[in-house]
Amino acid sequence: MTALEAGRTPFIVNGAAAEIATSSHSGGWRTAVSAVGLVTIEITFGGCAKRNNGWVFKLDHVTSELASGVAWLFPVSINNDSMRSEIWFTLRQFPLHKVTNPISDYAANVVVFGAINIDLLATASVPVTSDDSTPGTLRSYAGGVGRNIAENLTRLGLATTLVSVVGDDEFGQTLLREMQQIGIDVSYVAVKSGASTASYTAVHNNDGELQYAISDMRLFDEFRLLDESALSGEIERSPLQQVIKGADAVVVDANLPESALKEIASCCHSIQIYADGVSRTKCTRLAGVLDRLSLLKVNRAEALALVGAQSSCESGSESSSDTALLYALHKLGPERILLTLGEEGVVYFVDGVLHRADGVTDIRVLSTSGAGDAMLSGFIAAGLAGLSIDDQLQWGNCAAAETLNVYSACSEKLNRQLLRKSVNQ
Numbered sequence: 001m002t003a004l005e006a007g008r009t010p011f012i013v014n015g016a017a018a019e020i021a022t023s024s025h026s027g028g029w030r031t032a033v034s035a036v037g038l039v040t041i042e043i044t045f046g047g048c049a050k051r052n053n054g055w056v057f058k059l060d061h062v063t064s065e066l067a068s069g070v071a072w073l074f075p076v077s078i079n080n081d082s083m084r085s086e087i088w089f090t091l092r093q094f095p096l097h098k099v100t101n102p103i104s105d106y107a108a109n110v111v112v113f114g115a116i117n118i119d120l121l122a123t124a125s126v127p128v129t130s131d132d133s134t135p136g137t138l139r140s141y142a143g144g145v146g147r148n149i150a151e152n153l154t155r156l157g158l159a160t161t162l163v164s165v166v167g168d169d170e171f172g173q174t175l176l177r178e179m180q181q182i183g184i185d186v187s188y189v190a191v192k193s194g195a196s197t198a199s200y201t202a203v204h205n206n207d208g209e210l211q212y213a214i215s216d217m218r219l220f221d222e223f224r225l226l227d228e229s230a231l232s233g234e235i236e237r238s239p240l241q242q243v244i245k246g247a248d249a250v251v252v253d254a255n256l257p258e259s260a261l262k263e264i265a266s267c268c269h270s271i272q273i274y275a276d277g278v279s280r281t282k283c284t285r286l287a288g289v290l291d292r293l294s295l296l297k298v299n300r301a302e303a304l305a306l307v308g309a310q311s312s313c314e315s316g317s318e319s320s321s322d323t324a325l326l327y328a329l330h331k332l333g334p335e336r337i338l339l340t341l342g343e344e345g346v347v348y349f350v351d352g353v354l355h356r357a358d359g360v361t362d363i364r365v366l367s368t369s370g371a372g373d374a375m376l377s378g379f380i381a382a383g384l385a386g387l388s389i390d391d392q393l394q395w396g397n398c399a400a401a402e403t404l405n406v407y408s409a410c411s412e413k414l415n416r417q418l419l420r421k422s423v424n425q
Contacts, residue, residue: 136206
């Protein structure tokens, strides 16, 4: 930008996505700088105090001083607990210029409809036994399929809005605050009075594999789109069409009730819809919208639940049964299918052709939570960036591998540069 303009400019900071959103403001221009995984800061150009012939910007956790005059590079140091980073801007009088390493060609807009919950993850130190107490560790993290996908997409440089609901408890407030710091737009996340935030409790064996899981998602059983008692953002309630207006893609997860899924599908028209099956129990909620889906992501158990476990899909080798399963599922309506197979990799079905990618090996698995969400996120980001099918699968695999290497459902290290590097290896 040669002059300060209203709009959004994405860029990279320390390998993570960030964005400059500029708008006019009384007394000057206001520029909100959102850095993924960092604090959100705001700079107001015009009306700034002048001291020692230089301009002084005092911000939340940020103080920066620069000399006035011609073009000038200056750092803004961001402190967020243990995280510290620097963003370099170019200043010409007052206008803010695009930063080094722009990613404006990838600034797709995605709206995610899905679950937010607190993950309570127990990991055994020794093999789990069902009839005895097993030593291990218990950790809590932000979770929920929709929330996980929204975080991953944001870290991969996409402008992401999440439509969901939390309870008016401490968990809900903490989750909202963390999502805002990551850079997710939570204006359409409702806070339901008197309700508890959804939770997911999982027990993992000492090798990281899931043994048991219990989800308390009752908050979503009566989920009504944009019709809750309070929204977290200071906005007026907007019709569904307004929320998805301008979106390049919409993502839904099967934690939502069938009525909500049908309402979303009916409003998308030419907008691509990506769906996550979530679980064998919940994936059947997607049955009424399968013919509206641009892409359906499921594992074997979920796919079998949707096709009714047809005998032809269960006989023969795993490879042949997967092929039969994908053709049977495709007949139900989804345009494309992403079948995740754990360590065996993934199969992508499009235009009657199957594309396979091996699973990532030689990695230390700390937890399998969120790996499927990361797979879908990487695949979506690569697809919206116009990459080849092979690269889309590679991005998905790499994102899943990065998530397997952490206990939480999302990795703070996930970024576009990491996935690009994986493709070039």
